[in-house]
Amino acid sequence: MKCFFKWVLSIFSFTGKPLQLRDLPLLLAKVLVWGILTGPIFAFVFVLAEDPRHVLNFLSSPRELATTGVVGAVWALSFYIFLGFGNAYLKRWIDGYPRAISFTISLAFNVVGASMAVLVAGTVSAVVTTQTFNIPSEYYWRLAVINAALAVLLAVIIKAFIALRIQVERTQTELRKQELATARAQSLALQAQINPHFFFNTLNTISALIDDDPAAARRNIGRLADLFRYTLGCTMGTSDAASTAVDLDQELDFVRDYLAIEQERFRRRLHLEFPEQSNPGVKVPGLILQPLVENAIKHGIAPRIDGGTVSIRVEPAGPNVRVTVRNTSDGDPLPADPALFRPGHALDNVRARLRMFTGRPDPLTATTGTGYTEFGFEISSGARATGGAIG
Numbered sequence: 001m002k003c004f005f006k007w008v009l010s011i012f013s014f015t016g017k018p019l020q021l022r023d024l025p026l027l028l029a030k031v032l033v034w035g036i037l038t039g040p041i042f043a044f045v046f047v048l049a050e051d052p053r054h055v056l057n058f059l060s061s062p063r064e065l066a067t068t069g070v071v072g073a074v075w076a077l078s079f080y081i082f083l084g085f086g087n088a089y090l091k092r093w094i095d096g097y098p099r100a101i102s103f104t105i106s107l108a109f110n111v112v113g114a115s116m117a118v119l120v121a122g123t124v125s126a127v128v129t130t131q132t133f134n135i136p137s138e139y140y141w142r143l144a145v146i147n148a149a150l151a152v153l154l155a156v157i158i159k160a161f162i163a164l165r166i167q168v169e170r171t172q173t174e175l176r177k178q179e180l181a182t183a184r185a186q187s188l189a190l191q192a193q194i195n196p197h198f199f200f201n202t203l204n205t206i207s208a209l210i211d212d213d214p215a216a217a218r219r220n221i222g223r224l225a226d227l228f229r230y231t232l233g234c235t236m237g238t239s240d241a242a243s244t245a246v247d248l249d250q251e252l253d254f255v256r257d258y259l260a261i262e263q264e265r266f267r268r269r270l271h272l273e274f275p276e277q278s279n280p281g282v283k284v285p286g287l288i289l290q291p292l293v294e295n296a297i298k299h300g301i302a303p304r305i306d307g308g309t310v311s312i313r314v315e316p317a318g319p320n321v322r323v324t325v326r327n328t329s330d331g332d333p334l335p336a337d338p339a340l341f342r343p344g345h346a347l348d349n350v351r352a353r354l355r356m357f358t359g360r361p362d363p364l365t366a367t368t369g370t371g372y373t374e375f376g377f378e379i380s381s382g383a384r385a386t387g388g389a390i391g
Contacts, residue, residue, distance in 0.1 A: 031080045032073050039072015040065050071125045078121035082113040093162055105158060112150045119144055201294065202227065202258070205265050216264045223257045230254045231287060245357070248282040248314065248323070248379070255289045255312065262297055269307025270297070275314040282314075282321055282381045285357045291346035292325040292375050300327030300373055317378050324376035331368050340366060347375075 047058045058064050090109055094102040202224055209217040230250070252274065263270050289312065296310045308328025315322050334340055341348040347364070354363035354377050363377050 028077065028080075031076050031084075035073035035076025036069040037072070038076070039068045039070070042072065043068035074124045075117075075121040078117040078124070079114070082117040082120070083110060086113050090158070093158060097161065097165070101161070105154075105161070108150075108154055109158075112147060112154055115147050116151065119147060199224075199228075202261060205261055209264055213264070220261045220264055223261055226257055227254065230257075245283040246286045248279045248284050248321075251284050251286070251289050252279075252312065252314075254287075255293055258290055259293060259310065266297075266301060266307060269304075270301055271307070271309040273309060273311035273313075275312060277314075279314055279321065279381075282379060284323070284379055285353045288350060288353060289323070289325065291350050295346060295375070296325055296327035296373070300329045304328065319380065320378040321381045322376055322378050324374050326372050326374040328371060329368065329373040331370050331372065334366050334368055334373065 043064075044055070044058065047054050086109065087106070090106065094105050097105075206217050206220050206224065209220065233246075256274065259270075259272055263272065293310055293312070301308050301310065309326075310328075311324075311326045313322075313324045313326070315324075341351055351362075351364040355361065357363075358377070358379065360378075365376050367374050367376075
């Protein structure tokens with residue numbers, strides 16, 4: 001018996017999932033049983049409230065109990081069809097609208113639905129039980145016409161809101177596509193500014209080695225070919241992701257090759273530190289580290305007679321990883337932002353690309369300390385990187 005009542009009461013368990021047609025017969029059967037069981041109960045309450053003297057006659061009459069069971073089934077089916085099913089589908093249509101709009105539509109729908117359920121249930125009950133429906137005929141038809149008109153008006157309003165929402169979603173999708181295309185074009189343009197400058201400096205380095213160390217110059221020409229291959233891979237990708245993002249480990253390998261060329265020029269004056277661990281799953285904009293290490297060498301190592309160290313670190317930072325490029329320096333304060341990030345220069349280029357890639361307004365930080373200058377940024381990562389460095 002407990003399982004039976006649990007089965008019947010499951011009609012009030014709303015999962016929020018759309019109703020499947022294959023579930024409809026079983027669901028209506030549960031509603032029918034619910035109406036048959038509760039019809040006599042509600043009738044008993046009405047009889048008790050109207051005239052308690054008729055309670056015994058009502059309870060002792062199988063015909064009255066059967067009739068009220070049929071009437072209960074009719075009313076349960078009417079309300080469940082108009083309000084239960086109706087609200088289940090309406091919720092899917094108005095979900096996502098502002099709360100005031102969805103509440104107004106839902107309230108109007110339920111008022112019309114309840115009125116229609118009363119009309120249908122009363123009419124069917126009068127026919128099935130051969131009892132007179134207690135609403136006078138002229139008012140009944142007026143109410144029916146008003147309800148029908150309200151239902152049509154409500155349907156038109158709901159349809160208009162749905163059409164408007166579909167149009168808004170399409171417009172938003174098109175705008176997102178345009179924004180992505182614009183961001184990709186801007187990223188490629190900024191990246192293209194890096195390439196000529198980078199290769200010009202690298203060729204100058206090789207040119208300086210030709211007379212002093214021809215063998216080193218030949219080695220570095222081979223490295224330069226590898227650098228060409230990587231930069232072409234960054235800019236000639238077939239997808240948006242390929243053209244704007246690369247694995248951090250690939251970017252670090254590229255910087256190793258670039259710094260190997262620089263080390264041929266600076267010899268013992270340049271010391272390097274790289275992350276010890278791999279960083280799977282971490283994506284960065286292509287060619288984002290090279291301008292930072294070039295800046296570290298140009299402003300940190302080159303002016304010093306005894307040189308210094310360029311250290312690249314990748315360390316956990318909550319759900320992100322923090323990538324830093326640090327160089328030996330005198331620890332002098334850095335210029336103000338307008339002078340440090342001059343339009344068209346490498347640092348401003350890096351900051352602009354990181355801003356588009358991360359969505360943060362100030363993604364690139366610059367700090368100085370005792371004997372060092374450091375530039376760094378944070379990148380979201382599905383796999384947390386492990387920091388560390390080797391000399």
